[in-house]
Amino acid sequence: MILPPVAAETAPHERAEAAAPMITFEGVTKRFGEGTEAFTALDGIDMTVNRGAIAGIIGRSGAGKSTLIRLVNGLEKATSGQVVVDGTEVGGLNDAGLRGLRREVAMIFQHFNLLSSRTAFDNVALPLEIAGLDRKAIRAKVGPLLDLVGLGDKATRYPSELSGGQKQRVGIARALATSPKLLLSDEATSALDPETTQSILALLKQINAELGLTVLLITHEMEVIKTIASHVAVIDKGRIVEQGPTFDVFTAPQHETTRILLSSTLGTSLPEWLRSGLKAEPAAGDRILVRLTFFGATAFQPLTARLVTEIGGDVNILAGAIEEIAGEPFGTLVVSYPASPEILDRANRFYAETGLSTEVLGYVA
The missing domain is CATH 3.40.50.300 (P-loop containing nucleotide triphosphate hydrolases)
Structure with missing residues (x-):
């Protein structure tokens, strides 16, 4: 290399x-x-x-x-x-x-x-x-x-x-x-x-x-x-x-x-009480936790507001940070919203359309 x-x-x-x-x-x-x-x-x-x-x-x-x-x-x-x-x-x-x-x-x-x-x-x-x-x-x-x-x-x-x-x-x-x-x-x-x-x-x-x-x-x-x-x-x-x-x-x-x-550098680590409650699979009524990553073309767009508009107002912001890495802008945001099939489908379509990088962290009751 x-x-x-x-x-x-x-x-x-x-x-x-x-x-x-x-x-x-x-x-x-x-x-x-x-x-x-x-x-x-x-x-x-x-x-x-x-x-x-x-x-x-x-x-x-x-x-x-x-x-x-x-x-x-x-x-x-x-x-x-x-x-x-x-x-x-x-x-x-x-x-x-x-x-x-x-x-x-x-x-x-x-x-x-x-x-x-x-x-x-x-x-x-x-x-x-x-x-x-x-x-x-x-x-x-x-x-x-x-x-x-x-x-x-x-x-x-x-x-x-x-x-x-x-x-x-x-x-x-x-x-x-x-x-x-x-x-x-x-x-x-x-x-x-x-x-x-x-x-x-x-x-x-x-x-x-x-x-x-x-x-x-x-x-x-x-x-x-x-x-x-x-x-x-x-x-x-x-x-x-x-x-x-x-x-x-x-x-x-x-x-x-x-x-x-x-793990402690980019400012989006979850508190232990929340991390310990994460589940790999959802049950009825659970919420999904997703890490959104903003860089390149997505770094300066109001995508969080558009996500709320797309899937509804029940979006919680749990952690976030704005960084500069090697001179390039980089931001992360951990959000949660209901893990119902309809909302998940709307969110996934939004991510695909905008090119927003996402990572599913798990599910919580």
């Missing part, structure tokens, strides 16, 4: 045709330990992330996310299979080759990893100092990077004087210091509050758009994926169980793991 890039000026399918792979996982397995103590962290991973993409990998703790991302910059080596970054097979690199790779593959972390004894400016300058640049060249590079991340006025501040979001912005500026082609994000927003998380995600989208930087992020937060990633892969017990465009995966998840991860 190819995870193509998305840009504002072009549709996903158009960019996918022209994109070249930045990362390719080919049959990748990673085991730790030997013999009976061996543990398989990754098992047969096949995935491609195209140049210029923002792609996400999501899964529970222990699913294999961190191991997978550490294979990209050579911090771990695959037991079998290949990890190819911009045409270079990572597993075949010697120490010098790995050092070169890590200048082109930067990483930002959950806990920022800043040096407390260095100012924001000097933290960003560190990789440039290691690369041997003189102070003039470093100043010419670091100043614009701090401006880019919105911290031009915080150059002389120490990490203890910065907020969590500001520390992460310093971490992003430092990651960009060596002009990488690929940015890896390892749970980079997990330690931040929701408002700060949104500002960091907006910054990553800006960097992706302005610099053409490929971003691969791992997270357990579905909200992060929904906001920033054009494509997503779901990992469970070391295997990719589902992957594709974020909108498709979120609106029509195929694997149970994905459904569980999404």
Whole structure:
């Protein structure tokens, strides 16, 4: 499955045709330990992330996310299979080759990893100092990077004087210091509050758009994926169980793991008292519960009002949400109405005529 890039000026399918792979996982397995103590962290991973993409990998703790991302910059080596970054097979690199790779593959972390004894400016300058640049060249590079991340006025501040979001912005500026082609994000927003998380995600989208930087992020937060990633892969017990465009995966998840991860994200989960009373088959006088999904051409039409007109006024709205997923509108509504044959027939004709996506959740007395 190819995870193509998305840009504002072009549709996903158009960019996918022209994109070249930045990362390719080919049959990748990673085991730790030997013999009976061996543990398989990754098992047969096949995935491609195209140049210029923002792609996400999501899964529970222990699913294999961190191991997978550490294979990209050579911090771990695959037991079998290949990890190819911009045409270079990572597993075949010697120490010098790995050092070169890590200048082109930067990483930002959950806990920022800043040096407390260095100012924001000097933290960003560190990789440039290691690369041997003189102070003039470093100043010419670091100043614009701090401006880019919105911290031009915080150059002389120490990490203890910065907020969590500001520390992460310093971490992003430092990651960009060596002009990488690929940015890896390892749970980079997990330690931040929701408002700060949104500002960091907006910054990553800006960097992706302005610099053409490929971003691969791992997270357990579905909200992060929904906001920033054009494509997503779901990992469970070391295997990719589902992957594709974020909108498709979120609106029509195929694997149970994905459904569980999404269960509290889209705002239409039913209360336990109602869920526990659902029946698979109706009895006389029961009501049907239906989830209506609005996207594409149906997203901006007054279809709920038309449904009430079509089948009568006895329609209850039980849950609902309006979302934006990967930049596309998406809404869900859970409704109930009498499960009489006549009303069901009228409702089904209405759904067929309008193209409204529906899912029968069950029946209640």
